[in-house]
Structures are given as structure tokens and as C-alpha cells.
Amino acid sequence: MTALACPMLYQTHTPHPPLVDFVNVFWLYQGSVLPHAKERLLPTGTVELVINLREDTLRIYDPQHHDQFQRFPGSLVCGPHSEFFVIDTASQDLILGVHFKPGGAFPFFNLPADELHNMHVSLDTLWGTEAGYLRERLLAAATPEAKFSTLEQVLLAQAARPLARHPAVALLLKELQNGSYARPIGNIIEQIGLSRRRFIQLFRAEVGLTPKLFGRVQRFQEVLHRIGSGQPLDWADIALTCGYFDQAHFIHDFQSFSGLNPTTYLARRSKHLNHVPLYD
Secondary structure, eight states, X not given: OOXXXXXXXXXXXXXXXXXXXXXXXXXXXXXXXXXXXXXXEOOOSSOEEEEESSSSOEEEEOSSOTTOXXXXXXXXXXXXXXXXXXXXXXXXXXEEEEEEOTTOXXXXXXXXXXXXXXOEEEHHXXXXXXXXXXXXXXXXXXXXXXXXXXXXXXXXXXXXXXXXXXHHHHHHHHHHHTTOOSSOHHHHHHTTTSOHHHHHHHHHHHHSSOHHHHHHHHHHHHHHHHHTTXXXXXXXXXXXXXXXXXXXXXXXHHHHHHSSOHHHHHHHOOSSTTEEEEOO
């Protein structure tokens, strides 16, 4: 069992309304040094705000060349991803984050969400000096509860748009999150009353991915949760249940999002379904 399976502290907080409609959870992790130096993070199609409270730096590694990396300040926006990326574990021993709901981040950053697709952007690029002030306030907050309260206050103050989704986007998100993988997205769009082109434009601006790509990522996430359920695994049954054409389609999609085939993922996975240790 790795150190990640038994963290010294992992605390979460569900924000109050109206933030709860846009933020899934605030989280704070404090743990010991892990036995592996890097982790592969799998795509969720959502946005994450990550703040390193130990040192003011974060590193994101090239997925194919793990000796190459980008260095960012310690407050980082991880845009909606449809491909995996690689982080180090040395900067993860005291870290705080905001896990936005699908399409939940767009009110807080004054740009279309699709401009952050598969991107990592320093928070000060988006918020200017407020990013540094936020980190200072979080460091000064004495308890996890005080840190979460600070996050709530700052997010509400930084909202650049009204805290409301376009109803058409909200409808499709609900459909996809309810497991409507096998139903053609075009059929759902026809019920919305907008042209296909206009709806895709709206969806990308709020969510960051096209409806089809977001649906594929959500289906991939459903597969990971089924793997992590502890139930006996039947790959053919998982492929059928999650709406893949066949097992070959399932394996191809799994590899395109994770860089691993399902059996390799199963052998390497950690307790956290989207974190896969790298030993290189």
C-alpha cells in the first residue's frame, strides 16, 4: 500500500449556494513523500484549480518525455482535459484544490472554457495580482475550515459572469451525466431548439469540450468507476453497458484517454482512480 492510500490528512468541503451548483468539492491534501516520483493524471473533462501551499511552484511533465517539464507558479488552473498529463509528487505534500463540476468553471474566468482545453495556465494569468493575494490569505488561514471559507469568499468575488448556466447546456450535461452514452447526441440536440452549430458553440464556451468529446470522457470515467467498484470485471460486459460498439472500440477509447490498455491500468492503478503512479 502506498502512502497515498493512507494520507496524513485529506479533507473536503462542499461549498454553500450558489457555489455548490458550480463547484463539486474543495479539497485539502497533506501527506508524506510518495514512493513514486511522478503520476499520470487521467482526463475528467472538468476544470481544477490547484494551489501548492508548501512552495510557490508546480511542475507539469511532457507525457512522452518525463525528463521535460513546464514550471508554473504555485496557483494553477488545469483546464478541461481529454488527454492525460503527468505531474510530480514532490509538490503534492501540502496542496489545496477546487474541483469544479462539468461546465462549472466558466463564470470565474473571463474567457471561453474551450481556450483552456488540454491547457495548464497560471492563475495570475487569469486573475492578475488577486492570485497572489489568494495564496497569501490561504497560507494565513489557520485551519482547513478557514482555508475553505477563504476560497468561497474569493470565488464569489471573482465571478466574472452571472452564476447561471445556459439552459440548453445544463440539459445536455444532465443527460450525459445520467449515462445517456448510447443515445446519439444529435438526437438530444434536436430536442433543445437551437441549431447544432450554435449549441456546440455554447457548449464549448461553457464546458470546454464539444458535446461528443465530453460524452466520451464521461463514458471513460464511468468505466474507471466500474473498475474501482470492487466487483468482478468482465471487459465485454463493461464495454456493452457503457455504450461501446464492441470490445475493440472500448479498448481504443480507453487507450486514447489514458495511454494505457485496461489491463495495464488495472495493474498500476492507485486508490485514486485518476492517479496512476509512474516508476521511471
